[in-house]
Amino acid sequence: MEKKRKTNINWGICFSVASAWFGTHCGSGFATGAQGVSFWTSYGAYALFLPVISVVIMALVAYVQWEFCRQNHTYDYRSYANKLFSPYDKIFAPIYEILFITIMVMGVSSVFAGAGQLISDLFGFPYEPSVIAVMILVVLLNMFGSKVLVAASSVLSVILIVVIVVVCGICMKQNSGQFITVVSEWKTEGTLGQAIFSGILYGSFQCIILGATTNLSGEIATEEETKIASVFGLLMNGAMMVVLTYMLLCYYPDINHEQLPVLAAVSQLHIPSLEIVYSIMVFLAFMTTAITCIGAILKRVEGFGEKKLPNITARRALYSSLLILICFGIAQFGLLAIVKKGYTAVGYLGIPFVILPTLFVGIKKIRKKSEESGE
Template sequence: MKKIIPAHLAVAFVWFSSHFGGGFASGRQIVAFYLKHQWTSIFMPAVSMLLMAMTLYFSMVIAARFKVYDYSSWSKKVFGPTSAVMSPLFEILFNILMVLVTAVAFATGGSTIAKAFGTSYMLNTVGVALVIFFLTIYGAALVRKSATIVSLILIACMFIIYIPNIIAFFPNIIKNFAAIKSGAIVTGSPDTLLDSLWWAVKYGALQCCAIGAYIVHTQACPDKASLKKAAIVGFIINTGMMYLTYFGILAFADQGVLKEAVPSLYVVMNGVGGTWMTMLISVCIILGAVSTGVALVYGTTNRIVNYLGRDLDSDEKKRKRGIHAVASSSVIVVACWCVAQFGLIPLIGKGYSNIGWVTLLVLTLPVLLRGFGIWRFSKKEIGEA
C-alpha cells in the first residue's frame, strides 16, 4: 500500500473515515453545531478542523517522539505528573464517547428507516441493534476490513447528492444565508459570534476525543514532515466535506430542514433526483451507522473479553471466549440501544456538545500546551522515553 498511497495520505484518510460516520452522513451534526448558530457559523467548520488538525499533529509528534503508540501509554506521557488522575479520566471519557457514538449509530439508522419507509423508530433501532450484535459476534473482522470501502461509498454518495443540489439551488443558498443574517430565518437561539465560536471549538474537541484511534498510525510516518502533511491533507479533506454538507443543507433552510432528524435525507427527497436518490442515501447512511456501531461495539467487547479471561489459562480462555463475547456484546448493545431511545437530535445536540467541552479541558488543551511548548516535558519525562 505504501507504493500506492503515501503514508501521510493514508493517515489523513483514517482521520476522515473516523470522522465520517452515520451522524455526519445524516447531516445532523452540521445542523446542531453550525447552522443553528448564527450566520457567522459559515466560518466555523474550518475553525473546528483547524483545532482538530493541530491536536492530531501534536499528538502524533508526541507519540513518535516517545514511541508510545497505544492511547494508554500515550496519555500517561501527555499528562505526565498528573497522569494518575488524568489518564483514568481520559479513559472514562473515551468509553463514554464510544457508547454515545454507538447510540447515535442506532438512532441514525432508526431515524433514516423511519423517514424513508414510515416504520416505527423503536422497532427500527431494534433491527439495527440486532444487525450490529450479530456482525459483532460473527462478522466484525469482515466489516472492519470493508470500512474503507463503506467510507468511499459514503463520500461518493455525498458528492452525488450535494453537488447537484448546490448547483441547482445556489440562488436559494444566497437567499437563505442573507435571511439568516438578517434574522428573517430563525435557525435557533439568538447567538453571538462567541457562541458560534464556542460551538465550533466544542465540535473540534469532540473529534479529538477519538485521538486514541489515530495514535497507532503514527508508526506509518514517524517524521515531523510526514505528520505535518497528514494534518494538512486531513484538514483540507474534512473541511471540504463539511462545507459541502453545510451548503447543501443551507439550500433548504427556508423549508424546515433544520428541524429534520436526518437533514441529508430531506435534501434528497426534496431536491435534485429525489426519487432514486432516496433509497441510495438511506442505504448509505444505514451502512455508515452499522459499520461505525460494529467497530465500536467490537472494540469494547474485545476489552471486556480480555478482562474476563485475565485469570484463565490459554485453553480455557479460548474455550470461553465465545460465551464472554456474546455476553459482553449483549450488555453493550442493550445499553447503547437504551441511550438511542432519547432520539438523534438530543443525542447529537446535547450529548455530543457536553462531551466536546469536557474533552477540550481533559485532552485538547493539555495536548496543545505540550505541542506549543507552554507545558514542557521535564528532563525526567524525556529520560524515561
C-alpha cells in the same frame, strides 16, 4: 541535512494517514448531517465559518498527537494518554479513557437512533421497533459478519463520500437561492460568541475520537511527515465539512429540525435512485461504525472480571449485551438529542482534558524530546 530530509518525505504515507483520519471523521454520523445542524447551521449564517474553526482545532490536535506518538512510540490511545499526562497519568489518563469510551458509546447509540430513524422514514415503520431491528442486526453482524464489514469499510467510506458530494452539488444547485438569502440578509440565531463556542465544541469531541488514530503514528518517520499528514487531513476534512454545511444552509432553517437532515434534502430532489443509493450507503456506514465502536470498547473492558468469569467468549457476550442495552436506552432520545446533548456534554469536558493538555503539555514535551534527540 534539512534538505535531505525533505526529499525523503513519503507522500504516500502522509496521504494514507490523512485519509484514515478522514474516514474516521466523515463516517455515518457526519453523513447524516445531524452533527452539522447541531453544531453549525443551527446558528444560521455564522455557519459560513464555523467548520473552519472546528477543523483547525482538530488538525492542531492531530499534529501534536501524531508527533507525540511518533516520538514516544505510543501507538494506542491509553499508552499515549499515560505518556502525555505523566507524572499525573494515574489521575488524568483514566479521565481521558472514560471520555473516549463515552464517545464510543454515543457512537453506537447514534447508530441505533440514526439507522432506526432511516428505516422508519423509508418504510413507515414505528421508530422503536425499527431501533430494535437495528439492534438485532448489529448483534448478528458483530457475531458473524464483522470482519467482512470492517474489511470493506474503507471502500464504503469512499463511495459514501462520493455520494455525499454528488448530493451536496445537486442540492446546492437546486436551492442556491435560499443560501444567497441567508447570507445576504445575514440570518443568524444566537450570538457570535455562542456560535464560535459551538464550533469549538464540535472540534473538541472530534479530538477525543482522534484517540482512535494513534496507531497511525507508527507509519510516520519524521516531523515533516507529521505536519504534511496534518495539513492533508485539514484540507480533506475541512473541504467536506464546508461543502456539507453550505448545502445544509440551502435548506435553513427548516432542515435544522430534521432527524436525518441530508436524507430530508435528498428526498426533496425527487430522484429516487439517488435517495436509494444514499440510504443504502449510510445504512452500511452505520453498521460499520457500530461494529468498530463496539470492538474498541470491548478491547478495553473484556479483561475485567477474568477471575469470576474465566471464559473470554462468555465475558465478551456479557459485556456486549450490557453495552447494546445501554445504547438502546440512549437511542430512545433520538439522533439529534444524542448529538446535541451527548456530544456537546463530552465536548465541554474535552476542552480541559484533551485539547488544552494536548496543545500545551504535548507541545512542551515534543520540544523537549526533540532537543534531547537532536531532531
